[in-house]
Structures are given as structure tokens and as C-alpha cells.
Amino acid sequence: MxxxxxxxxxxxxxxxxxxxxxxxxxxxxxxxxxxxxxxxxxxxxxxxxxxxxxxxxxxxxxxxxxxxxxxxxxxxxxxxxxxxxxxxxxxxxxxxxxxxxxxxxxxxxxxxxxxxxxxxxxxxxxxxxxxxxxxxxxxxxxxxxxxxxxxxxxxxxxxxxxxxxxxxxxxxxxxxxxxxxxxxxxxxxxxxxxGWLGEGESVAPFADLELCKLGLYPVVDSADWVERILQLGVTTTQLRIKNPQTSDLESQIEQAVAAGAAAHAQVFINDYWALAIKHCAYGIHLGQEDLNSANLVAIQQAGLRLGISTHGYYEILRALEYQPSYIALGHIFATSTKDMPSLPQGVNRLALYQKLIGERVPTVAIGGINIERAAKVWRTGVTGVAVVSAITKAENPAAAVAELRNILVATIENEAGGACDDHQL
Known part of the structure; x- marks a missing residue:
């Protein structure tokens, strides 16, 4: 209490x-x-x-x-x-x-x-x-x-x-x-x-992503995983390599970008915006702290899509000012895949964030989402559900992907009372 x-x-x-x-x-x-x-x-x-x-x-x-x-x-x-x-x-x-x-x-x-x-x-x-x-x-x-x-x-x-x-x-x-x-x-x-003193320069809205390809959104830590996920029919994913000192960082980004282009998929690169621009990535994902250091104008002018992480009301409002391609809402549940400065938001706060954003920008829920939690997260109205361990640590990743996609499809059909031909999950 x-x-x-x-x-x-x-x-x-x-x-x-x-x-x-x-x-x-x-x-x-x-x-x-x-x-x-x-x-x-x-x-x-x-x-x-x-x-x-x-x-x-x-x-x-x-x-x-x-x-x-x-x-x-x-x-x-x-x-x-x-x-x-x-x-x-x-x-x-x-x-x-x-x-x-x-x-x-x-x-x-x-x-x-x-x-x-x-x-x-x-x-x-x-x-x-x-x-x-x-x-x-x-x-x-x-x-x-x-x-x-x-x-x-x-x-x-x-x-x-x-x-x-x-x-x-x-x-x-x-x-x-x-x-x-x-x-x-x-x-x-x-x-x-x-008369407000602000850093950086204003930026035009970022390119839209393809909503029909957003739904299940795996976040993986290697280019090999990107290729594996795309072969399973996933159409949106993110390469998140935490260590910038990784010896083959650039080659992994290049490999992931090429895999996405070959599969006509939306592959986002986490953090490394300069390399993403260099290799003509589909999109880049940035955290709140990265908004102060990344060259947003260069990202926008290169035609890359932009996703921005948020952890509450203020960060959502801040992200909306930049008119990104999507906003990530998290972390929803406790997660062991990343050190988080904030508390888990929970599904009820997530639903209120989604209501605030509405249809202005696509949204992706992330953080501690597994097969058991996916349906209730999806019911809040978010555009995508990001998962990490639910796939990468599954005994059978292909089965996990299939089950998660079935959960999202079933939830849409139950909410709409019919088929959902306009969704590709």
C-alpha cells in the first residue's frame, strides 16, 4: 500500500x-x-x-x-x-x-x-x-x-x-x-x-511503414536470427545487438538488411543509425536517450522509417512530436533481456497509452510478452506485439511463431466477429 x-x-x-x-x-x-x-x-x-x-x-x-x-x-x-x-x-x-x-x-x-x-x-x-x-x-x-x-x-x-x-x-x-x-x-x-532553448534541429515526419506487415514483431540479437525469423514468414523484425564493440557488427547489419530486402520484410536496426543509413536499411529503432545524439534529419532524409521507445506519458508525448513511423510502448511486464530504468507498465496502463495515441501513430507493445500474455496485450489495440525470449529461447521457435501468430489472428477475429483478411501477422 x-x-x-x-x-x-x-x-x-x-x-x-x-x-x-x-x-x-x-x-x-x-x-x-x-x-x-x-x-x-x-x-x-x-x-x-x-x-x-x-x-x-x-x-x-x-x-x-x-x-x-x-x-x-x-x-x-x-x-x-x-x-x-x-x-x-x-x-x-x-x-x-x-x-x-x-x-x-x-x-x-x-x-x-x-x-x-x-x-x-x-x-x-x-x-x-x-x-x-x-x-x-x-x-x-x-x-x-x-x-x-x-x-x-x-x-x-x-x-x-x-x-x-x-x-x-x-x-x-x-x-x-x-x-x-x-x-x-x-x-x-x-x-x-x-523562447525555449532546445538542442538539435527540427525534422520532417518519417516515412510510413506497411501496417499489413506489422503484428508479430520479433526482436533478435543476430543477423542469423533475422534470416531464420524471415524464413518462418515473419514480415517485421528488429536486429538488436547490445554490444557496440561486437567485431562483426557492420557485417551483421549488412546481412540483416539484405535478408529483409530479399524477403520484402520490414527489418529495423536498433541504435546504429549511421550504419543503418550506410547500408540502406528499411528502418531504425531508437531509445529516448538516442534522440539527443542521433542525427534524426539524416535518418529522415535517407528515407528510413523510425521507431522510438517510450516508457510512459511524457516520453510518448515527446515521441509524438517527431512523428515517427511507430512508437514502442514498454516495458509491459518484467523482462530479463534488457536493464530497464522504469517499472513495468502493465496491461492497464498500456491500454490508456494506446487510447491517448489512438490512430495517430502505429504502436508496438514490448517487454516480457510471452505466449500466455500475448492475447491480452493485443486486445489493448496496439498495432504490433514485440517478443524476444518467447521465440529465441523457445525449444521450437517455428512452433512459437506459429502459435503467436494464431493467437493474434484469433484475437482479431473474436473482436471483429469475422475474418481479418487485411492483417498479415
Whole structure:
């Protein structure tokens, strides 16, 4: 069980917090949250199964403060306002500083610290302030990282104001795309107008992939496996070689690209974008950290498709700004094939992510998906299901591929009530 302890002066937030816990429990988005009021502390105290944090709103430190809150949230603003560039430098220098609702032209901006840099979201409507605070605290208590908690908070503030929620028991969790903010990146159409300092250069949308070939999406660690998978009739796969020092790295990429071209299949190369361009690969798959270092313009101009990994709300919004060929959603279940900085998302969070993205970009679920879990993952509406160990560690990979394809086909037929001739899995 998680705990959320409010100081006495924030008791009015209870009327907003308690209704949010109903859909959180219904959607099974995290452990049960026990809410209490603590008169002995001026900060919000949050404890989950994996972490503890404290939150203070508009906190003013004094000389004898020896312990500071984890997050100092500033959400009340009076003119004159600092330039956005100045605020970025302040947030970079102070890991605890979180700026919410900073007034900008035609909207507001939320800014926070992330690994030595600043991240931000922009919304044309700030929404209701108390609803924003409440969702921020609830999301943190549900073990969402700060990035995602801020996204949910801004979406809920907008949704609350738009819909004027008053009905008891009404589900008020934000789910529709129109209430969510946008990640402030170099590709944001108003980034220069807002004065946000971003790295890199804007990039045009990436080429579309063939949806009819996306469904079962094996991720394998060698070119030999790529060839083997394609011979089994798979039409989309990814070569993921973790060690960049692998002696035959380039030859493996060349071999995988050639195999994909011969089979008229969609073969994505993980990480090694320069080699993928050199050998005219079909596509490249990048992680979030790679978006800061890869030459996205070169990838786009070379005509390669782009897939981007995401692990929650903020990263989804960030990926959408680049208009990739698909977005990977993960990791859904615990996995041993890759060290993950985030917690498993679970099927219920996956379903909400899919609803947010809708049909804007194809999606691929990944992480710990096996034969037993494939059907319920597929039912969330994702476009593809990525598997690793379910095939590469199977006693009979051919049988595993056949069974997984049958599961996806059967699920589509059951949902549609008929055949699915437009899907090739």
C-alpha cells in the first residue's frame, strides 16, 4: 500500500484527490493509496513500494532549514515574469525545482529537471489549479515518475475545467488526447515563439511503414536470427545487438538488411543509425536517450522509417512530436533481456497509452510478452506485439511463431466477429 500524507493547510485538496483514487483503483494503475492528514508537517509526504518523496508548494527556505523537500513546486506567478531561458538555467541548477503553470503566450508551461537537463510541456489551457495539484500528488503516490505525474496533472486540470466535474463517482481520469499537453521539443511548432532553448534541429515526419506487415514483431540479437525469423514468414523484425564493440557488427547489419530486402520484410536496426543509413536499411529503432545524439534529419532524409521507445506519458508525448513511423510502448511486464530504468507498465496502463495515441501513430507493445500474455496485450489495440525470449529461447521457435501468430489472428477475429483478411501477422 502507498501512503499520501497531506499537511493541514492542503486539506481542501481531499475533495479532488479522493475522486481520482476511484478510477485509479478501477483501472488498477498502482497499489492502493492511503490518504491521511498530518498536522506536524508543512510538506506532502508520499511513500510507495519503491520510493519516498516530499512535495512543497511555493516553498520558501529559511536559514535553519537543513532538510529540503524532494520537489519544490512553484505554481503561483506574479508579473513581471522571468524569461524562459532564465528559468531553464534555474531548473538545471536545482534538481528539486518544479515550475508549474508558468504563463506563456496563449497558454502555460511546466518545467522540471531531468538528468542534468530541463524538460517541459506546453498547454494552451492551464486548467484548474487545485485539480492540477491533486493529480500531481495522486500520480506520484501511484508510483508514476515525476515526468508522467506532471503530464497527468496538466491533462487532468484541463479536463476538469472543460467538463466541470461534479457528479459523485464519475470517472475523471484523463484519457482523451485533446486534454493532454505537448512536449516542448525542438520540433514543437511554437518552440521559437515561446523562447525555449532546445538542442538539435527540427525534422520532417518519417516515412510510413506497411501496417499489413506489422503484428508479430520479433526482436533478435543476430543477423542469423533475422534470416531464420524471415524464413518462418515473419514480415517485421528488429536486429538488436547490445554490444557496440561486437567485431562483426557492420557485417551483421549488412546481412540483416539484405535478408529483409530479399524477403520484402520490414527489418529495423536498433541504435546504429549511421550504419543503418550506410547500408540502406528499411528502418531504425531508437531509445529516448538516442534522440539527443542521433542525427534524426539524416535518418529522415535517407528515407528510413523510425521507431522510438517510450516508457510512459511524457516520453510518448515527446515521441509524438517527431512523428515517427511507430512508437514502442514498454516495458509491459518484467523482462530479463534488457536493464530497464522504469517499472513495468502493465496491461492497464498500456491500454490508456494506446487510447491517448489512438490512430495517430502505429504502436508496438514490448517487454516480457510471452505466449500466455500475448492475447491480452493485443486486445489493448496496439498495432504490433514485440517478443524476444518467447521465440529465441523457445525449444521450437517455428512452433512459437506459429502459435503467436494464431493467437493474434484469433484475437482479431473474436473482436471483429469475422475474418481479418487485411492483417498479415
Amino acid at each position: 502507498s501512503t499520501l500524507s497531506l499537511p493541514n493547510h492542503l486539506m481542501p485538496l481531499l475533495m479532488h484527490i479522493e475522486p481520482l483514487l476511484v478510477p485509479a483503483e478501477l483501472y488498477q494503475l498502482g497499489e492502493t493509496v492511503n490518504v491521511s492528514v498530518n498536522n506536524s508537517n508543512s510538506w506532502v509526504q508520499i511513500k510507495t513500494a519503491t520510493s519516498e518523496c516530499s512535495v512543497a508548494f511555493n516553498f520558501v527556505a529559511v536559514e535553519d532549514d537543513c532538510v529540503l523537500p524532494t520537489y519544490q513546486v512553484r505554481d503561483q506567478w506574479l508579473a513581471p515574469f522571468d524569461e524562459l531561458e532564465v528559468l531553464q538555467h534555474k531548473v538545471v541548477a536545482d534538481t528539486s525545482l518544479v515550475l508549474c503553470g508558468y504563463p506563456a503566450d496563449d497558454g502555460c508551461i511546466d518545467i522540471w529537471h531531468h538528468q542534468g537537463q530541463t524538460r517541459a510541456i506546453h498547454c494552451h489551457h492551464s486548467g484548474a489549479s487545485e485539480a492540477q495539484r491533486a493529480m500531481l500528488l495522486v500520480a506520484l503516490a501511484l508510483d508514476y515518475p515525476l515526468d508522467d505525474a506532471l503530464v497527468l496533472a496538466r491533462a487532468h486540470a484541463r479536463s476538469y475545467q472543460d467538463n466541470n466535474y461534479r457528479a459523485q463517482g464519475e470517472l475523471i481520469w484523463p484519457t482523451t488526447a485533446k486534454v493532454f499537453p505537448r512536449a516542448l521539443t525542438i520540433n514543437h511548432p511554437e518552440v521559437k515563439q515561446l
